[in-house]
Amino acid sequence: MQPVHLLKKFLGHRGREQIPFAELFKRFQDILDKNNAAMELIADMDGKMGGDFVFDRKYLTDSVHKLKQLVLANAYDLNFITNNQFLAIYDTIEKLAKELEIELSGQMVIRETRRIYHLNEIDEGMEDTVGYKAYNLSRMVSLPKIDFPEGFVAAIGCFRDYLAYNNLFEKIASLIETFKKEEKSVESVSTAIGLMILGGDIPPNVRREILNAANKICKGKVEGCYFSVRSSGVGEDGELSFAGLHDSFLNVRFGELLSAFKKVLASLYNPASLSYRLKMNLFQMEMAMPVLYQAMVPSRTAGVLYTLDPNNPDRPECILSGNWGLGRVVVEGQAAVDTFYVSRNTPHAITQQKIGSKKWMLAPLKTGQARKVPGKLRDKPCLSPLEARTIVEAGLILERFFKKPLDVEWSLDEGGRLWILQARPLKIQPAKRVQRPELSEVLKRHRVLLEERGMIAYRGIGAGPARLVTENDDLSQFPAGSVLVSRYAPPRLAEIIPRASAIITDIGTTTGHMATVAREFRVPTIVGTEIATQVLEPDQLVTVDAERNIIYEGRIEELLHHQLLEESAFEVTREFQVLRRILKKIAPLYLTDPNAPNFTPRGCRTFHDIMRFIHEKAFQALLQTGSNPRAFLKRGGKRLKSQIPIDLILIDLGGGISQKAAQQTHVSPDQITSVPMQEIWAGLSSPGTWNMDPIPVDFKGMMSSVTRTRSSEVMGNSLPGVNLGVLGADYVNLSLPLGYHFTVVEAAVGPKPENNYISFRFAGGVTDITRRSRRASLLKNILEKAGFKVNVNGDMVNARAIDLTDRQIRQNLHLIGRLIGFTRQLDVLLKNDADIERYLAKFINQAVPPEKE
Amino acid sequence: MKETTVCILDDEPIVGDRLKPELEDDGYSVEVFTDSASALNRLDETCFDVFITDLKMEGVDGMGFLEKVKEKCPDSEVIVITGYGTLESAREALIKGAYDFITKPFRIGEIRAAVKKAKKRAKRNIA
Numbered sequence: 001m002q003p004v005h006l007l008k009k010f011l012g013h014r015g016r017e018q019i020p021f022a023e024l025f026k027r028f029q030d031i032l033d034k035n036n037a038a039m040e041l042i043a044d045m046d047g048k049m050g051g052d053f054v055f056d057r058k059y060l061t062d063s064v065h066k067l068k069q070l071v072l073a074n075a076y077d078l079n080f081i082t083n084n085q086f087l088a089i090y091d092t093i094e095k096l097a098k099e100l101e102i103e104l105s106g107q108m109v110i111r112e113t114r115r116i117y118h119l120n121e122i123d124e125g126m127e128d129t130v131g132y133k134a135y136n137l138s139r140m141v142s143l144p145k146i147d148f149p150e151g152f153v154a155a156i157g158c159f160r161d162y163l164a165y166n167n168l169f170e171k172i173a174s175l176i177e178t179f180k181k182e183e184k185s186v187e188s189v190s191t192a193i194g195l196m197i198l199g200g201d202i203p204p205n206v207r208r209e210i211l212n213a214a215n216k217i218c219k220g221k222v223e224g225c226y227f228s229v230r231s232s233g234v235g236e237d238g239e240l241s242f243a244g245l246h247d248s249f250l251n252v253r254f255g256e257l258l259s260a261f262k263k264v265l266a267s268l269y270n271p272a273s274l275s276y277r278l279k280m281n282l283f284q285m286e287m288a289m290p291v292l293y294q295a296m297v298p299s300r301t302a303g304v305l306y307t308l309d310p311n312n313p314d315r316p317e318c319i320l321s322g323n324w325g326l327g328r329v330v331v332e333g334q335a336a337v338d339t340f341y342v343s344r345n346t347p348h349a350i351t352q353q354k355i356g357s358k359k360w361m362l363a364p365l366k367t368g369q370a371r372k373v374p375g376k377l378r379d380k381p382c383l384s385p386l387e388a389r390t391i392v393e394a395g396l397i398l399e400r401f402f403k404k405p406l407d408v409e410w411s412l413d414e415g416g417r418l419w420i421l422q423a424r425p426l427k428i429q430p431a432k433r434v435q436r437p438e439l440s441e442v443l444k445r446h447r448v449l450l451e452e453r454g455m456i457a458y459r460g461i462g463a464g465p466a467r468l469v470t471e472n473d474d475l476s477q478f479p480a481g482s483v484l485v486s487r488y489a490p491p492r493l494a495e496i497i498p499r500a501s502a503i504i505t506d507i508g509t510t511t512g513h514m515a516t517v518a519r520e521f522r523v524p525t526i527v528g529t530e531i532a533t534q535v536l537e538p539d540q541l542v543t544v545d546a547e548r549n550i551i552y553e554g555r556i557e558e559l560l561h562h563q564l565l566e567e568s569a570f571e572v573t574r575e576f577q578v579l580r581r582i583l584k585k586i587a588p589l590y591l592t593d594p595n596a597p598n599f600t601p602r603g604c605r606t607f608h609d610i611m612r613f614i615h616e617k618a619f620q621a622l623l624q625t626g627s628n629p630r631a632f633l634k635r636g637g638k639r640l641k642s643q644i645p646i647d648l649i650l651i652d653l654g655g656g657i658s659q660k661a662a663q664q665t666h667v668s669p670d671q672i673t674s675v676p677m678q679e680i681w682a683g684l685s686s687p688g689t690w691n692m693d694p695i696p697v698d699f700k701g702m703m704s705s706v707t708r709t710r711s712s713e714v715m716g717n718s719l720p721g722v723n724l725g726v727l728g729a730d731y732v733n734l735s736l737p738l739g740y741h742f743t744v745v746e747a748a749v750g751p752k753p754e755n756n757y758i759s760f761r762f763a764g765g766v767t768d769i770t771r772r773s774r775r776a777s778l779l780k781n782i783l784e785k786a787g788f789k790v791n792v793n794g795d796m797v798n799a800r801a802i803d804l805t806d807r808q809i810r811q812n813l814h815l816i817g818r819l820i821g822f823t824r825q826l827d828v829l830l831k832n833d834a835d836i837e838r839y840l841a842k843f844i845n846q847a848v849p850p851e852k853e
Numbered sequence: 854m855k856e857t858t859v860c861i862l863d864d865e866p867i868v869g870d871r872l873k874p875e876l877e878d879d880g881y882s883v884e885v886f887t888d889s890a891s892a893l894n895r896l897d898e899t900c901f902d903v904f905i906t907d908l909k910m911e912g913v914d915g916m917g918f919l920e921k922v923k924e925k926c927p928d929s930e931v932i933v934i935t936g937y938g939t940l941e942s943a944r945e946a947l948i949k950g951a952y953d954f955i956t957k958p959f960r961i962g963e964i965r966a967a968v969k970k971a972k973k974r975a976k977r978n979i980a
Binding site for chain 2 (some may be wrong): 056059
């Protein structure tokens with residue numbers, strides 16, 4: 001270390017010593033309070049994504065401003081506590097605030113990194129990098145039970161490289177200016193730009209990356225490997241508003257992939273696209289064109305599914321058309337095809353079919369040329385009823401996700417496997433939509449099961465058989481298209497949300513984690529109805545109107561259609577899109593591991609990250625203010641007196657220890673008033689948890705030598721050499737370097753489930769790494785059973801539970817208390833692997849803690 | 854029975870954009886304005902049964918608009934929508950004859966309920 005740094009450190013340390021301990025803790029408490037306020041604000045903003053609220057730009061600007069103020073205040077407190085060790089955090093905050101300001105003004109902030117993304121590598125929030133078509137496909141790829149051909153996108157970086165490499169930025173900009181000023185016609189400008197783009201050279205890096213990605217998909221066999229090459233527009237909801245404006249190419253040979261790239265780029269400036277931008281006043285946004293490449297499926301049968309009949313949208317039927325070979329004949333309507341009318345209701349029977357005399361088809365592979373259909377196949381249906389059903393099921397899952405009737409391109413390969421190629425909104429004349437006055441007559445005929453109960457978490461209409469899900473149900477058995485009915489809204493339900501047609505809970509909030517997931521998958525959701533699980537019968541057919549907050553008996557097609565044919569969903573409003581964009585820079589938590597190398601001010605990507613970082617660093621700084629029990633006792637810490645042989649120092653942030661004990665240096669467990677600490681202690685001291693046998697080694701000796709070395713290794717010097725509990729009335733942070741390992745528990749308990757959390761970290765042990773890892777995975781089992789999200793890295797266990805009701809959080813804290821005692825037993829008594837299993841069994845078999853409602 | 858008419862005035866287009874289809878679904882005839890000048894012009898021609906107005910606006914603000922409505926259309930009812938932290942002016946609006954006030958952001962159901970109540974009262978005023 002440089003002498004200057006040493007000096008700084010020394011001065012810094014002295015500087016901190018001069019700040020009274022009480023003041024430090026007051027600041028820390030302030031940080032906790034402001035974090036809570038910020039989390040509530042974020043949850044409030046997230047709740048607005050459900051569509052039930054009308055909010056304006058001012059709401060967005062005000063919320064971002066308030067958040068920034070809270071985070072800045074915390075950054076100030078952190079630097080106060082740490083003697084300005086984290087000044088870099090201010091830069092991070094300002095930079096992020098600046099980006100948010102730009103988003104609020106309606107401009108785009110594009111953070112491009114790579115040139116090429118495989119469809120399954122596209123993250124949430126990357127629509128501006130990969131374009132909407134690729135982005136939507138990547139979202140669909142995550143839906144269960146649907147297969148998509150492999151593909152990749154040449155992202156916005158490729159477009160920019162291309163323009164830069166060919167010196168086209170300024171030339172195009174000035175041509176567009178002449179168009180905007182109406183000095184030149186749209187045709188002449190479009191032709192001029194088109195020629196410049198087609199005549200350019202593809203930069204070597206783009207060329208290499210496109211061919212490499214394609215080669216990987218072809219698995220090295222480029223002969224006979226074909227792609228579809230499509231535009232993937234950026235800005236607005238490109239998929240909706242620019243539909244059909246840009247070019248797509250099918251059956252592109254490997255050798256033509258690069259020229260297809262140029263052709264798609266040129267179509268960004270075709271006359272229709274330029275006119276549309278002028279009309280919609282979209283020129284202030286950057287024009288850019290990512291290009292989507294997808295492998296062609298060698299199809300036996302292919303075609304198009306309309307999830308509604310555009311001419312008869314009030315009939316509960318889908319239209320399915322298909323032909324042998326590639327689907328292009330069907331798309332372009334060039335030849336006779338088979339048409340099936342298939343019921344939208346399970347089991348999706350074919351109600352009517354017209355079998356065309358199919359003389360021509362496109363050969364599935366190589367040439368893609370038209371050829372004659374073999375005689376015996378001509379008048380034979382190209383789909384079996386089962387295949388039709390499979391296609392319709394997939395189409396309806398997609399329709400539920402997009403909340404719109406869809407036009408789906410599909411393909412069945414030689415093995416009969418279904419592939420979805422594309423899905424886009426189906427245009428249906430608004431006049432065909434059932435109007436509300438007629439609708440209210442229809443609705444009067446249906447029994448209302450629940451009305452104005454609870455809150456709408458995501459707007460929309462969904463129908464299906466009610467499926468009551470309880471805590472111990474096997475979620476993999478949840479049937480697609482059912483209405484999910486649950487007493488609570490635990491995060492674990494997230495895995496079945498994409499398969500539900502609607503969600504109703506008795507208890508839960510619109511700002512909880514489950515509601516957030518429901519919004520992500522666009523599933524109509526009503527939470528907090530209190531009595532849904534009692535009122536709805538298992539498998540009863542219901543229609544959930546999460547627009548008017550009414551649940552009807554039966555399946556009301558008219559209502560489903562009314563919503564499906566809504567002209568524009570709230571999602572396409574500008575305010576909603578801005579909110580979605582800014583939330584991506586606010587709400588996600590990426591910095592979960594304090595030991596990770598990116599746990600730095602620069603590593604913070606969102607406001608949530610910054611809050612997490614400040615919280616952690618502030619806490620570590622507090623712990624470092626003392627290295628032995630005396631240091632903490634001298635400054636107001638109290639020693640816990642109990643039968644349990646654990647030397648625990650408690651520090652009260654306020655409300656954590658009974659007022660009566662204020663003057664005492666020792667407190668007894670019944671003087672703890674911190675709710676989460678009470679629960680942990682109840683677990684830790686429950687019969688059989690703490691082994692009272694004499695400890696075979698010098699416990700104190702272990703703690704002072706081994707532990708401190710160990711904890712500084714794994715915790716980056718952040719753990720004290722003492723067992724320390726920092727308590728608030730509804731907060732606890734317990735750091736226990738017990739024996740050879742360490743445990744850190746942090747928890748907050750309050751009236752709102754979405755603010756409740758428990759985080760548990762554990763590592764270390766006396767044995768070799770294999771056994772420690774084994775023990776880590778045993779802990780993982782226990783914690784996952786209790787609903788924790790668990791990460792195991794070597795012998796380090798990181799577990800977190802969020803969104804817990806009062807009962808759940810108390811149960812889980814009790815469990816954590818027992819777990820602390822249990823892990824210590826392992827350390828002291830562990831002799832061989834068999835012991836681990838034995839003790840695990842013992843732990844699991846111990847009576848479940850009493851329920852407290 | 855004659856259709857109930859609703860006028861929405863808010864300089865943030867999103868408010869009218871989202872409320873119009875919802876209220877039309879409830880059977881109202883709805884007109885939307887994003888500046889008070891054109892809303893006042895329309896007021897010269899007709900009295901709506903129910904007015905929904907924002908308070909903070911360029912030109913004649915919501916309070917001024919409320920006064921004009923009360924002067925010209927005494928039987929109509931006015932619902933005021935206000936941003937967070939302007940409760941003081943909401944109180945003033947109530948004194949000046951506004952029927953109800955709703956703070957932004959609001960749930961669509963709140964506005965639908967408020968309009969339903971205001972409509973009943975407006976009809977009573979006329980009867």
